[in-house]
Amino acid sequence: MATTISTHERLALHGGTPVRRALLPYGHQSMDEDDIQAVVEALRSDWLTTGPKVAEFEEAFASYVGAKYAVSFSSGTAALHGAMFAAGLENGDEAITTPLTFAATANAMLYVGARPVFADVADDTLNIDVEEARSKVTSRTQAIVPVDYGGHPADLYEISRLAEQRGLLVIEDACHALGARYEGRQVGSIAHMTVFSFHPVKHLTTGEGGMVTTGLAKFAEKLRCFRNHGISSDARQRQESGKWYYEMVELGFNYRLTDIGCALGLSQLPKLDRNLERRREIAAQYTSEFREMPGIVPPTVRRGVDPAWHLYPIRLEPEKFRVGRGEIFHALRAENIGVNVHYIPVHLHPYYRDRFGYRGGEYPIAESAYEQLISLPMFHGMSDQDVEDVISAVRKTVDQFQLRQG
Numbered sequence: 037m038a039t040t041i042s043t044h045e046r047l048a049l050h051g052g053t054p055v056r057r058a059l060l061p062y063g064h065q066s067m068d069e070d071d072i073q074a075v076v077e078a079l080r081s082d083w084l085t086t087g088p089k090v091a092e093f094e095e096a097f098a099s100y101v102g103a104k105y106a107v108s109f110s111s112g113t114a115a116l117h118g119a120m121f122a123a124g125l126e127n128g129d130e131a132i133t134t135p136l137t138f139a140a141t142a143n144a145m146l147y148v149g150a151r152p153v154f155a156d157v158a159d160d161t162l163n164i165d166v167e168e169a170r171s172k173v174t175s176r177t178q179a180i181v182p183v184d185y186g187g188h189p190a191d192l193y194e195i196s197r198l199a200e201q202r203g204l205l206v207i208e209d210a211c212h213a214l215g216a217r218y219e220g221r222q223v224g225s226i227a228h229m230t231v232f233s234f235h236p237v238k239h240l241t242t243g244e245g246g247m248v249t250t251g252l253a254k255f256a257e258k259l260r261c262f263r264n265h266g267i268s269s270d271a272r273q274r275q276e277s278g279k280w281y282y283e284m285v286e287l288g289f290n291y292r293l294t295d296i297g298c299a300l301g302l303s304q305l306p307k308l309d310r311n312l313e314r315r316r317e318i319a320a321q322y323t324s325e326f327r328e329m330p331g332i333v334p335p336t337v338r339r340g341v342d343p344a345w346h347l348y349p350i351r352l353e354p355e356k357f358r359v360g361r362g363e364i365f366h367a368l369r370a371e372n373i374g375v376n377v378h379y380i381p382v383h384l385h386p387y388y389r390d391r392f393g394y395r396g397g398e399y400p401i402a403e404s405a406y407e408q409l410i411s412l413p414m415f416h417g418m419s420d421q422d423v424e425d426v427i428s429a430v431r432k433t434v435d436q437f438q439l440r441q442g
């Protein structure tokens with residue numbers, strides 16, 4: 037079997053002209069003049085930290101996702117920590133999650149003394165495989181923590197059923213999935229607690245920030261207490277009404293989101309649907325192009341799901357290329373396409389290897405997906421030209437590195 041190499045357009049990596057002059061990042065915030073004005077007004081107000089904008093943002097957010105309560109935090113990571121605490125996880129407990137996530141998901145379990153137990157992912161969505169999760173439940177398991185990878189909701193109903201059968205809580209890490217829908221329902225209204233991030237590459241930003249939504253007052257109360265040093269909110273209200281007395285009832289943290297951040301969040305929230313629409317448009321255009329390209333597997337969308345498209349991760353079929361993922365990644369970067377990789381599986385990080393003895397090979401689907409994944413730029417501020425540039429750069433790179441058999 038002879039192999040011939042295409043001699044098409046020269047890659048920037050090999051001295052050719054890049055598809056674009058300036059680097060297109062994989063994610064970027066959008067900031068309108070009214071967002072800037074909202075922050076300026078907050079700066080001029082009497083409140084910088086917890087003031088009226090915090091409650092206003094929480095109410096508007098809860099109403100958007102269809103949850104009874106929303107409690108803001110200083111980051112998605114702090115929000116995850118709060119959710120683990122509110123769930124009552126402690127030393128000796130276990131919580132089940134996916135290895136294909138940002139380390140913060142599992143780290144939050146460690147913060148409260150619980151052990152993260154990983155369950156491999158489903159090969160299509162790269163979300164936690166519910167049967168794998170089921171096989172990891174022990175008498176110590178307290179929670180399942182699915183991650184909506186890339187913005188595609190996990191199998192939330194199956195997970196809820198498993199949780200119900202085994203008496204577990206579901207804490208959904210929806211840091212990728214604000215605005216996603218599952219069986220017609222908004223993410224944020226399904227799990228016992230759902231965690232969001234407002235980091236600048238997300239659908240809505242407060243600079244740094246996060247939120248937990250829940251339908252249960254007991255969790256909302258714990259979350260509010262935890263983010264404010266463990267001071268009970270009743271005591272805080274007493275204090276605000278002019279009394280000096282307050283009580284610290286839990287070992288909490290200062291995880292409060294500022295009024296400045298919430299003013300920005302409030303200004304961004306009404307634009308969220310438009311931003312999601314743009315992301316969906318970009319994803320549709322990408323998928324219609326990439327589905328035709330040899331060696332490229334676009335992300336799967338399951339029936340009944342409307343993803344939020346935080347990421348657009350393609351997978352490369354290794355047998356279709358004469359170079360590895362690393363070379364293709366560098367070629368795209370040289371074309372000034374800011375590709376990224378999500379994620380190095382958590383158990384393969386040195387900290388997890390050292391602490392828990394992982395050696396690789398434990399989660400074969402997540403590990404092999406990791407070897408094949410490249411996240412292409414995906415953010416609502418992308419112009420049509422940006423989208424075209426990404427498609428051209430991928431086409432050029434595939435063309436050059438494709439293994440042709442003749």
Ligand SMILES: Cc1ncc(COP(=O)(O)O)c(C=O)c1O
Binds near residue numbers: 232
């Ligand atoms: C899946 C997931 N969980 C948690 C986080 C943490 O969010 P933050 O950066 O707001 O702390 C991120 C951040 O990107 C994430 O992608």
